[in-house]
Amino acid sequence: MPTTCLRLTPQRNIILEELRGTRSHPTADEVYDMVRRRLPHISLGTIYRNLDYLHAQGLIRKLDKIGSQMRFDASMDPHLHICCMECGKVGDLPEDAASVSVRQEAMLDAEKTFQITGHWLEFHGVCSDCRTKGKIG
């Protein structure tokens, strides 16, 4: 018996449906606008809470490194993101776009839309202090 099961309230379901119906990687307030057409009384707090919930359940992606606002993405297949430095628009790139060997072919299509000017690569981990604390505490 799992202690937590997936609870899809009407609000959560509609948020998920709206997110799955777009490829625009919307921000929280864009999701708010989309959902409000169907649930006029939903609150922005519910949007945030449920986007977090859906992300914690592994149903959507949370792009918190792109621009000044969080963005959300319902497509869970492995792929990379490209962000316009002028307007903030976010597009998709194939998973292997980072490999130089395939870049010429694979990126041709994306480069019709986005002219790539740079990238950001950052690693995540746990530092030794926090690992030590985890063992002791």
Next chain:
Amino acid sequence: MPTTCLRLTPQRNIILEELRGTRSHPTADEVYDMVRRRLPHISLGTIYRNLDYLHAQGLIRKLDKIGSQMRFDASMDPHLHICCMECGKVGDLPEDAASVSVRQEAMLDAEKTFQITGHWLEFHGVCSDCRTKGKIG
């Protein structure tokens, strides 16, 4: 005659010195605390403005994708960053840490400190809409 030359005011100079004296990738308010020991009346606005200025001049790096706050780094040689998911601490990785072939050796040292659990890769560019606007406007 260059229209803009580098103007290093006392405030800017001390900010730069303090930043060069640490490897901790401090946030703006951490820089504020460091600098305030030497310039007690400096304002946080000046810290932000001058960190932006130094970044625009290419003297420091601005890490705006790491955590919820901007971080700053005076070491300009090419390298990557690793961020602790528990406490937010930021460390350095060698430039070639992303290459799988050298990863075993090159990362050994960093992995003594950070246990790597994931990464973030994102591309930057200009979308076709913005390129079109740029040509017309």
Next chain:
DNA sequence: TTAAGAACAGGAACTATTCCTATTTTCTGT
């Protein structure tokens, strides 16, 4: 049916960052 827990709407609070204004400092040309 009822009690307990979860989720909700609405709005206040929080906080990193930016913006504003009057004042001070720095630079430029004479």
Next chain:
DNA sequence: ACAGAAAATAGGAATAGTTCCTGTTCTTAA
């Protein structure tokens, strides 16, 4: 060196994305 112009500063107000709080409603399980 000096006067005017331009830039930078301190201090604080404003902004905005996100989180938190409270009272109410809904769902679940016994």
